[in-house]
Amino acid sequence: MILRKIxxxxxxxFRDKQEIVFAPPGEKNVTxxxxxxxFGKTALLNALHWGFWGKxxxxxxxxxxxxxxxxxxECSLRDTExxxxxxxxxxxEEFYLKRSLTLAQQRxxxxxxxxxxxxxxxxxxxxxxxxxxxxxxxxxxPQAMGDMFFFNGENLDxxxxxxxxxxxxxxxxxxxxxxxxxxxxLIAKDSVSVLSSELRKYSNDIGQSLIDNLVRCENxxxxxxxxxxxxxxxxxxIEKDIKWIENELELNNESRLAQxxxxxxxxxxxxxxxxxxxxxxxxxxxxxxxxxxxFADDLVFAGRSAVQELERDGKIPAKFTSTVLQDIMDSGRxxxxxxxxxxxxxxxxxxxxxxxxxxxxxxxxAQTIKSALSSLxxxxxxxxxxxxxxxxxxELKRDRTQLENELNExxxxxxxxxxxxxxxxxxxxxxxxxxxxxxxxxxxxLCDPRIPGSIxxxxxxxxxxxxxISAAEQSNDAAKRLSRQREATEHARKVMRDMINAEKEDxxxxxxxxxxxEYSRIMLHDYKAxxxxxxxxxxxxxxxxxxxxxGLSTGQRQITSLVFIAALVKLARRRKEIPTIIKDLWxxxxxxxxxxxxxxxxDTYRGRIAKWLPTVAPQVVIFVSDSQWRGPVEESVEQKxxxxxxxxxxxxxxxxxxxxxxxxxxxxxxxxxxDSEEFTKIRTI
Amino acid sequence: MDQKPSSKEIxxxxxxxxxxxxxxxxxxxxxxxxxxxxxxxxxxxxxxKEIVS
Numbered sequence: 194m195i196l197r198k199i200x201x202x203x204x205x206x207f208r209d210k211q212e213i214v215f216a217p218p219g220e221k222n223v224t225x226x227x228x229x230x231x232f233g234k235t236a237l238l239n240a241l242h243w244g245f246w247g248k249x250x251x252x253x254x255x256x257x258x259x260x261x262x263x264x265x266x267e268c269s270l271r272d273t274e275x276x277x278x279x280x281x282x283x284x285x286e287e288f289y290l291k292r293s294l295t296l297a298q299q300r301x302x303x304x305x306x307x308x309x310x311x312x313x314x315x316x317x318x319x320x321x322x323x324x325x326x327x328x329x330x331x332x333x334x335p336q337a338m339g340d341m342f343f344f345n346g347e348n349l350d351x352x353x354x355x356x357x358x359x360x361x362x363x364x365x366x367x368x369x370x371x372x373x374x375x376x377x378x379l380i381a382k383d384s385v386s387v388l389s390s391e392l393r394k395y396s397n398d399i400g401q402s403l404i405d406n407l408v409r410c411e412n413x414x415x416x417x418x419x420x421x422x423x424x425x426x427x428x429x430x431i432e433k434d435i436k437w438i439e440n441e442l443e444l445n446n447e448s449r450l451a452q453x454x455x456x457x458x459x460x461x462x463x464x465x466x467x468x469x470x471x472x473x474x475x476x477x478x479x480x481x482x483x484x485x486x487x488f489a490d491d492l493v494f495a496g497r498s499a500v501q502e503l504e505r506d507g508k509i510p511a512k513f514t515s516t517v518l519q520d521i522m523d524s525g526r527x528x529x530x531x532x533x534x535x536x537x538x539x540x541x542x543x544x545x546x547x548x549x550x551x552x553x554x555x556x557x558x559a560q561t562i563k564s565a566l567s568s569l570x571x572x573x574x575x576x577x578x579x580x581x582x583x584x585x586x587x588e589l590k591r592d593r594t595q596l597e598n599e600l601n602e603x604x605x606x607x608x609x610x611x612x613x614x615x616x617x618x619x620x621x622x623x624x625x626x627x628x629x630x631x632x633x634x635x636x637x638x639l640c641d642p643r644i645p646g647s648i649x650x651x652x653x654x655x656x657x658x659x660x661x662i663s664a665a666e667q668s669n670d671a672a673k674r675l676s677r678q679r680e681a682t683e684h685a686r687k688v689m690r691d692m693i694n695a696e697k698e699d700x701x702x703x704x705x706x707x708x709x710x711e712y713s714r715i716m717l718h719d720y721k722a723x724x725x726x727x728x729x730x731x732x733x734x735x736x737x738x739x740x741x742x743x744g745l746s747t748g749q750r751q752i753t754s755l756v757f758i759a760a761l762v763k764l765a766r767r768r769k770e771i772p773t774i775i776k777d778l779w780x781x782x783x784x785x786x787x788x789x790x791x792x793x794x795x796d797t798y799r800g801r802i803a804k805w806l807p808t809v810a811p812q813v814v815i816f817v818s819d820s821q822w823r824g825p826v827e828e829s830v831e832q833k834x835x836x837x838x839x840x841x842x843x844x845x846x847x848x849x850x851x852x853x854x855x856x857x858x859x860x861x862x863x864x865x866x867x868d869s870e871e872f873t874k875i876r877t878i
Numbered sequence: 879m880d881q882k883p884s885s886k887e888i889x890x891x892x893x894x895x896x897x898x899x900x901x902x903x904x905x906x907x908x909x910x911x912x913x914x915x916x917x918x919x920x921x922x923x924x925x926x927k928e929i930v931s
Binding site: 329332373374376377378380381383384387388674677678681682684685688689691692693695696698699 | 882883884885887888889892893895896899900903904906907908911918919922923926927930931
């Protein structure tokens with residue numbers, strides 16, 4: 194999917210029709226839009242989100258005022274319309290979409306927008322739109338991918354936090370086409386239901402009861418999965434509300450400092466959560482590999498005493514073993530050449546020795562125990578190691594509790610402020626956080642196999658019922674045929690699920706290679722980034738032969754997230770080369786569109802990232818302020834610029850901290866024009 | 879440690895009829911995405927009845 198052009202009409206401060214033509218893939222694949230903060234960068238990013246999916250990003254204020262209040266009062270209700278038109282290509286075909294909203298719609302239900310998607314053939318837009326434009330757009334560029342590829346750099350560090358592992362997983366699923374298999378499995382599931390109800394007509398009471406139980410179980414499972422999806426969506430919505438409330442608290446003069454303090458504490462807690470999870474994993478590994486040592490004290494002591502006693506009694510090592518003496522006896526001749534006749538005295542003496550001698554296997558066993566016990570001498574070391582791990586874990590948990598107490602203190606301070614708005618916001622925040630915790634708990638219960646009625650528990654029951662139905666005797670040929678059809682389809686579902694898991698794991702390995710390669714190109718530290726089996730984005734440092742997770746600064750987290758997105762874009766491009774049993778799974782080219790991607794970075798990394806980005810994505814779009822652009826970014830990216838624009842802001846007065854003029858490669862541009870009305874114009878450079 | 883089977887190995891080890899159902903289900907889903915009007919559920923059922931006798 195490659196962006197060709199976007200045209201905005203009355204979308205927020207972009208009045209009339211204004212357009213941006215995107216630089217195509219190739220040598221000069223970068224589109225740069227220069228703008229001061231507050232001039233329209235975030236609105237442009239949101240025009241893309243709104244155009245494709247009818248939604249805006251969390252940091253976009255007044256999301257339901259696409260047509261500005263000013264324009265709304267100026268125009269008549271009937272005529273005013275805002276729209277975003279996007280031209281793009283996908284898998285060698287060209288498309289055109291237009292999303293629009295009238296002022297009347299905005300006033301009644303701003304979520305209801307009009308969308309039409311058309312094919313473009315030989316440069317002309319086909320008259321007939323797609324029947325289901327939303328669905329087709331979602332198959333070209335799912336929203337989960339859009340959130341990943343069209344992003345605000347200032348919030349990017351959030352992606353590398355543990356709690357966003359599901360977002361990473363979903364993006365991988367959608368970008369790399371596994372969703373196709375998942376949807377195909379659902380079609381097979383419907384066929385199983387139809388075949389089951391047909392089979393029921395031929396079945397005896399037991400068979401009917403099994404099928405009824407299966408239908409009930411499938412319905413329960415569907416309800417549980419729907420509930421889980423709802424909870425995950427609720428959780429996302431709650432997270433967004435929390436971010437919005439926190440933004441508002443930061444904008445409020447009275448609560449600003451306390452909110453900033455809370456943000457810092459929260460970042461520290463997020464970092465601690467990662468460390469705690471790592472320690473838990475480390476302790477888990479220790480217990481599964483060496484844990485039994487910790488409980489073996491008494492046994493080791495008893496074993497050592499037993500072996501020492503045998504040694505003291507001269508039983509081990511054995512001077513003679515019964516096997517050696519028996520061999521002598523069997524040969525009929527002693528080692529001193531005496532003939533061992535049946536009733537000879539010598540024979541009787543050897544027989545006595547055999548009865549008294551140690552058994553060979555017992556001797557070997559005693560020696561083995563002795564050597565095993567000597568290897569257990571390291572037990573004290575293991576105990577120390579475990580105690581150290583546990584102490585560190587407890588310490589991290591104590592630190593987290595302390596930070597959580599500090600968070601409560603911040604909350605209490607805000608509630609005591611002499612500001613009603615701040616108090617209300619804080620009250621809402623507490624309610625949202627509690628709701629979030631409730632969602633978390635319910636999701637955990639739904640996924641816990643120990644809980645009767647949980648998803649894994651029902652899945653087990655479903656598989657067992659399916660086996661019983663397949664094994665049941667059928668009365669006639671028609672029933673036998675139906676049973677075979679049902680069994681084959683159910684088996685196909687299971688195979689598809691196994692294939693999805695195998696593909697996912699395979700792609701994680703490929704993605705890890707990309708992440709590792711790209712990370713080493715960017716990072717100056719000797720750190721390695723990887724995606725864990727739980728889809729956590731981790732950064733490690735090699736210490737000897739051990740690999741230890743490291744805590745990152747906000748800037749480093751931003752780089753890590755950026756590398757992950759770039760690796761995903763690269764892997765999507767390589768998707769066709771990766772062997773897969775399902776032909777033509779998705780993948781292909783995707784752009785990276787970034788609002789302020791250099792904000793949290795120092796000069797060194799700004800230059801490195803700017804140089805690196807055009808090499809990883811086929812198409813790069815950057816919205817950047819003058820202060821982020823000047824210096825290393827400009828030097829690194831200027832040879833790659835295909836198209837370049839500046840946002841010219843018209844208003845009564847200039848915003849604080851904004852410059853009236855921008856200097857781009859030595860040329861001076863007006864970026865603020867004093868005007869009685871507020872709007873933004875897109876100017877080509 | 880045993881290496882887990884790849885999706886290809888999982889697919890190949892399935893019965894012929896199972897393989898055919900999977901291929902058809904994927905093909906139907908892909909057609910749906912391409913805007914073709916066929917109903918994937920009834921089409922797959924028809925296909926299953928043809929191949930598993």
